[in-house]
Amino acid sequence: DSGVTQTPKHLITATGQRVTLRCSPRSGDLSVYWYQQSLDQGLQFLIQYYNGEERAKGNILERFSAQQFPDLHSELNLSSLELGDSALYFCASSDGGSDNEQFFGPGTRLTVL
Amino acid sequence: TQLLEQSPQFLSIQEGENLTVYCNSSSVFSSLQWYRQEPGEGPVLLVTVVTGGEVKKLKRLTFQFGDARKDSSLHITAAQPGDTGLYLCAGLTGTASKLTFGTGTRLQVTL
Numbered sequence: 154d155s156g157v158t159q160t161p162k163h164l165i166t167a168t169g170q171r172v173t174l175r176c177s178p179r180s181g182d183l184s185v186y187w188y189q190q191s192l193d194q195g196l197q198f199l200i201q202y203y204n205g206e207e208r209a210k211g212n213i214l215e216r217f218s219a220q221q222f223p224d225l226h227s228e229l230n231l232s233s234l235e236l237g238d239s240a241l242y243f244c245a246s247s248d249g250g251s252d253n254e255q256f257f258g259p260g261t262r263l264t265v266l
Numbered sequence: 267t268q269l270l271e272q273s274p275q276f277l278s279i280q281e282g283e284n285l286t287v288y289c290n291s292s293s294v295f296s297s298l299q300w301y302r303q304e305p306g307e308g309p310v311l312l313v314t315v316v317t318g319g320e321v322k323k324l325k326r327l328t329f330q331f332g333d334a335r336k337d338s339s340l341h342i343t344a345a346q347p348g349d350t351g352l353y354l355c356a357g358l359t360g361t362a363s364k365l366t367f368g369t370g371t372r373l374q375v376t377l
Binding site for chain 2: 155186195259
């Protein structure tokens, strides 16, 4: 158990819909990262927050957004969903140390029908 | 865009065999991490290597960081079925806080 929790575990929705994925980091970690993992793209970095502020952006679509709240949990919002958004979405957290060692949650499997 | 290429992409071996997984890039990384991911779970950090030429051992796993900090290898001795999983390398550059993940090596160890 990494100490990072994600909900829900599975999510099935239709094209055009909007969903919210939730992540709680390890106790004491200020950084939260979101990744997308699909079969043909590997593990792709989406976005990072540090203590409530956006720190780094990766290949995140404009239809996707995220935020980190004062209690440090984070939410990833996916809107106008397309079939190609079906994937595993992982949250990771770190303490912000120089080696940026990250601890991953169990993931949310999103299926868009 | 920094790319981390892993080879082989797939590896199926029998219990007791040795294997090596490679992680290569044209970019220099300040540190490199190896993760193992099992089906339906998130990646789990195995090791971080920081110094060029560094070698770290974790039981039957030996990790090496290239002298130029552009490549790394993972060697598993006497593989066991419990080693089965997706192995990912991930590189960190000095000026960015995000990890660049490799393409992954899927290992299956059978009895």
